[in-house]
Amino acid sequence: MRCRRCRAPAVIEVRRHNAGFCSTCFLRHCAEQVRRAIEEHKMVAPGERVLVAVSGGKDSLALWDLLLDLGYQADGLYLGLGIGAYSDESGAYVRTFAESRQARLVEIDLPSRFGFGVPEGAAAARRVPCSACGLSKRHLFNQAALNGGYDVVATGHNLDDEAAVLLGNVLRWSTDYLGRQEPVLPEAAGFARKVKPLIRLGEREMAAYCVLRGIDYIVEECPMAEGNRHLGYKAALNLIEEASPGSKQAFYTGFLARGLPHFRPESEEDRGELKPCTTCGAPTPSGQCAFCRLVDSVAAVGESTPVPVPTRRRRARR
Ligand code: AMP
Ligand code: FES
Numbered sequence: 001m002r003c004r005r006c007r008a009p010a011v012i013e014v015r016r017h018n019a020g021f022c023s024t025c026f027l028r029h030c031a032e033q034v035r036r037a038i039e040e041h042k043m044v045a046p047g048e049r050v051l052v053a054v055s056g057g058k059d060s061l062a063l064w065d066l067l068l069d070l071g072y073q074a075d076g077l078y079l080g081l082g083i084g085a086y087s088d089e090s091g092a093y094v095r096t097f098a099e100s101r102q103a104r105l106v107e108i109d110l111p112s113r114f115g116f117g118v119p120e121g122a123a124a125a126r127r128v129p130c131s132a133c134g135l136s137k138r139h140l141f142n143q144a145a146l147n148g149g150y151d152v153v154a155t156g157h158n159l160d161d162e163a164a165v166l167l168g169n170v171l172r173w174s175t176d177y178l179g180r181q182e183p184v185l186p187e188a189a190g191f192a193r194k195v196k197p198l199i200r201l202g203e204r205e206m207a208a209y210c211v212l213r214g215i216d217y218i219v220e221e222c223p224m225a226e227g228n229r230h231l232g233y234k235a236a237l238n239l240i241e242e243a244s245p246g247s248k249q250a251f252y253t254g255f256l257a258r259g260l261p262h263f264r265p266e267s268e269e270d271r272g273e274l275k276p277c278t279t280c281g282a283p284t285p286s287g288q289c290a291f292c293r294l295v296d297s298v299a300a301v302g303e304s305t306p307v308p309v310p311t312r313r314r315r316a317r318r
């Protein structure tokens with residue numbers, strides 16, 4: 001197979017585009033896809049400051065690399081989630097990358113700052129770990145952006161992630177979530193803008209990008225993600241994609257163009273008035289925000305007892 005752009009031997013085939021790319025043209029293709037996503041969805045305006053949430057995984061490290069190369073003022077944000085060796089290792093990958101690019105990295109460590117990690121928080125609040133983790137991330141990403149004067153928070157959600165979430169929302173007809181599943185959540189009082197510049201690139205492309213750029217990343221899945229429904233939805237979509245390349249992208253982009261406009265108004269109506277959290281001041285429907293309630297539930301069970309982290313799993317090869 002030859003590169004679609006320069007006819008040199010191809011190193012990767014992207015079946016969705018019915019194309020092969022050589023290494024140089026593939027890296028250019030990734031940058032072009034990010035540039036187009038940013039432009040099409042007005043994610044970042046010239047001169048704005050971006051805070052890239054980096055987990056140590058391939059997607060967010062590749063995103064940070066791409067944004068820096070595209071000339072954005074992009075600093076990194078790493079949250080230490082207190083998930084045993086998994087968190088230690090992911091943090092190390094993020095720091096190594098930041099040093100290699102001489103980029104600024106903001107770090108927030110949940111255990112040292114708030115006295116608990118995701119496993120303890122989830123146990124105290126009687127939530128599944130991914131739920132305690134998700135709400136902590138949303139809260140802390142936003143706080144870090146506001147405190148640091150950033151205009152926008154960028155996350156490494158890729159096409160596979162968004163298509164899997166969409167499938168889950170459609171299977172349940174979660175109309176409220178469907179109305180909010182946008183690649184850009186605009187800024188509002190107390191909220192920084194949130195953007196997902198990797199929506200035009202798949203998981204496999206991001207892994208290839210990191211390999212070709214020599215970016216080391218954590219390969220293991222989070223050990224707390226066992227049983228996470230989205231992993232099953234991703235596997236189901238991969239089967240469909242295998243039989244019919246392009247389905248995943250058609251599903252997601254078709255939703256943005258033709259589905260989202262139907263659900264958006266209802267979801268906007270459902271969003272009631274927000275008031276400042278009585279503890280931290282973050283906007284919330286009433287009383288304390290979900291993150292402060294989580295902090296309080298850990299405090300209520302006394303000294304946070306460490307919860308064992310399950311053995312790590314290798315990411316399934318595709
Ligand atoms: P996940 O929710 O783990 O699928 O991650 C989705 C996105 O959230 C990643 O691509 C990152 O942008 C961001 N993210 C996840 N974990 C962290 C973390 N520990 N620190 C900073 N950002 C993170
Ligand atoms: Fe959040 Fe695993 S990264 S529970």
Ligand code: ZN
Nearest residue numbers: 277280289292
């Ligand atoms: Zn709060």
